[in-house]
Amino acid sequence: MDFIRHLLGLDKVTYMGYSYGTWLGAWYGSLFSDNIERMALDSATDSTQESIQTLYNAAHEGRDRQFRLRMMNWISRNDEVFGLGTDPETIWKRYFAATSTPEKSLATQWSWNAVNGPAAFSNPIGYRAAGSLVAGIIAEGEAPSKPVVPAESAARVVDQTELTDEQRAAAHYGTEEVDRPVIDFLLGGDRPAQTIVAAGKPLPLERSTYESWTPLDENAEHATEAPLFTDPTIPAETGVVREPRN
Incomplete structure (x- = not known):
């Protein structure tokens, strides 16, 4: 990846990684931190593990x-x-x-x-x-x-x-409340000052969103382990904006 940056004649790069791309991004950032301008990782893997x-x-x-x-x-x-x-x-x-x-x-x-x-x-x-x-x-x-x-x-x-x-x-299922701050950041804007938790869009055939586990607590974690099955009719809670965690 850094060889590609060199061939393009770039001093620094902005990197957006999804899933496996977060593994590459985390390792690239740890090895070539001086060459990163901005970085956003979505659906991150655990890069602390020895192997993907x-x-x-x-x-x-x-x-x-x-x-x-x-x-x-x-x-x-x-x-x-x-x-x-x-x-x-x-x-x-x-x-x-x-x-x-x-x-x-x-x-x-x-x-x-x-x-x-x-x-x-x-x-x-x-x-x-x-x-x-x-x-x-x-x-x-x-x-x-x-x-x-x-x-x-x-x-x-x-x-x-x-x-x-x-x-x-209707293939675009992005969430503007989350997507827009990320896009603005990658294009040169400030890093979001707060942790953003936003409601997802309804699934096809539906006009509401529903819980499929249990709501997240103030630490963005589930209060219980994954249940075997849940009540499919419980509406999802509306997302709120929280202060960032240290």
Whole structure:
């Protein structure tokens, strides 16, 4: 990275890093701090670990929490669309029961990959496709018993997965209360004087936001460990601006 800076003839660089990019940014900043003008890290990894493999190991747990605590709740709130009921735990159990054999599991893997379903875990624009994907996988898995051919099973699931043009056009899910101060800072403005906690935008098909864990306390931490399941109908608390922590 510093060689690229040198080739560009820059004395200093401004760096914006997401996810894995935060690992690169943290290490670059620690090694070449004099060459950094401004830096912002979003969805930061733990750069104090010896290897980024720690991140990859934790990613499975993080996606399981998103799938179980957020996506299942969202699907249950939109039963009129997906027809899977209003109990997130029941939907979750049906999903794993429907993917319990090696053949069904392989078909499910191919289905998710074919429609880029995992993208929903980083951008809510993919929720409609992921929701219909989950419904299709359950329907396919609960169909009358017959020999499962993974490629044919995956094709049937993919054929019924939907994503409208309107949802594609609504792909920007940024939060102006957070995005704007970061953009202004990277463009030369002052660093925000306060820690900003802002409400997220509603997920597709919804006009409100909901809790999918428990509210954050004054230290921006959860008061409890991750629950197995939560009530999908509890509205999220509105974000507030707090003084920065030392």
